[in-house]
Amino acid sequence: MVTATNVSRWYGQVIGLNDITCEIGPGITALLGMNGAGKTTLIRLITGQLRPTTGDLRVFGEEPFANANVYRRLGYCPEIDNFYEHYTGRAFVQFLARLDGLSSLEAKKRTEDVLDMVGMSERADRKIAGYSKGMRQRIKLAQAMLHNPEIILLDEPLNGLDPVGRREFIDVLGVLAEQGKAILVSSHILFEVEQMTRSLLLLHRGRLLATGDLGVIRSLIDKHPHQIRIETDEPRKAAALLASLPNIVSMEFDRLGESIQLEVREPDSFYDALAKAVLEQGLVIRGFSSPDNNLESVFKYLVEA
């Protein structure tokens, strides 16, 4: 559905995207990258708001820039949080439905359908200015689904949603993916993406660092020693216990002796064993963190690999 061949995009002297080649087909694909990685630029190229500086980008075989044929089959939920604030949610969605070419009656009906789908039917008659962040996100998603598009692009759609809202949102995406739609979701949070899909495009500083299955990337990450920090009131007792667990590579106390810094291989096995130790041997843990569970370390591993 989307094909990018050696696509680059410059903003004056700054490069936004550097020689990207990829294909996006049916199902959910995550576009993962830190802030400034080029995610929004890629989405804007696909939605035809920007033109590539070099390379070729096609959506349904056509160049998307200002192309109404493409927009008939493409839905876009932008990252920006701006609306016609004095509109009600219903009026806003209905207006955009009319721009999608629906008649007045069809627009009304379709508006109700999508508002229902995102759980906003009851609250859509309030002015958007009074909406919470989560409600605004839902309205953005609703307008992206109005014309039943084959491709839906969602730029950081989970920002501002509460855990229940996230779950519902991810469920809706799952239903749409099962209908054969191509859904591209951008995010800078690895954990978020893992809940949605296994298929991803990993962008870093404008370059496409990896594509394919998230599991492969996870296993690549897991091959590296994983850093874990454990805070406990009994560090020496904890250290003795932890030393008996599998996959420990190294262990050290911090200066104050209140926490232990571990390096482990195969972190999932370690986590299982740790949970067991906590339950069976009464190890008290006050805090637990893993600086490696963020995107930056993913990139570090991938670059090193």
Add this chain to the structure above:
Amino acid sequence: MESAIFGQAIREYFRPKRFIPWIVLAFGCLGIAYIWDTLQNGATKLESYSQVSSIFVFHVLALASAIFTTAIISQEIEQKTIVYLLTRPVPRWKLLVLRYLASAIVVSVIGIIFACLSSVGAYHGFGSNPLLAKDCVALIVGAFAYGALFLIISLMFNRAMIICLLFAFGWETMVPNMPGQMYYLSIYSYLQGIAQHPSTGTNKLLALLTSSGGDNTLTAGMSYGVMAVFVAALIGLGAWWFTNFEYLPREDAE
């Protein structure tokens, strides 16, 4: 789809919050017209209306046009709502032209309200004003002409409002007063060619204020012709420009 774009724009421009201030200003203009004959000793009702119209109404028209026309695209970019419009299956030229039409209609209505209330003020009631009908036509032509020019400016430049206001109150005040054939470069001169206001006589200050200090000899026919070509050319250029160039929310524009 077309009716939705046009209707949304009209409703947006006629929103009380936007429109009522203009009505309040128009009543201010009525007040000025009412006391104009006192300010200008011995001015007839026709002269009072003509002078108030030239000094205030036609300049308010340019001001209203600058404000409403920049809302067509610039405001959408500033508010970042442009993405919702540009990622819909609507040809960009259609979006631009329909919103331009809506803004020109609203500006025309504002101009006509100002002209009518100025007439009521100058005539101290609903007297027969032989200039009013021609003025209304000139104001409609002006709304479309200023709109077309300001639209192009807003498509090509950031912070278009400043440029538009400089044009409306700088260029349009000075150029018609310049000697020689400079008046050909002012929209206001063509609007005066259509309205055919009477001369201000020997009062040089009044001539400058009413922008009739130059050698404007434009006829109504020529003014209509030039304005029609001007509007068509600029709208055509604007439509092409808007279709072929990138428009992003302001913070992202490079």
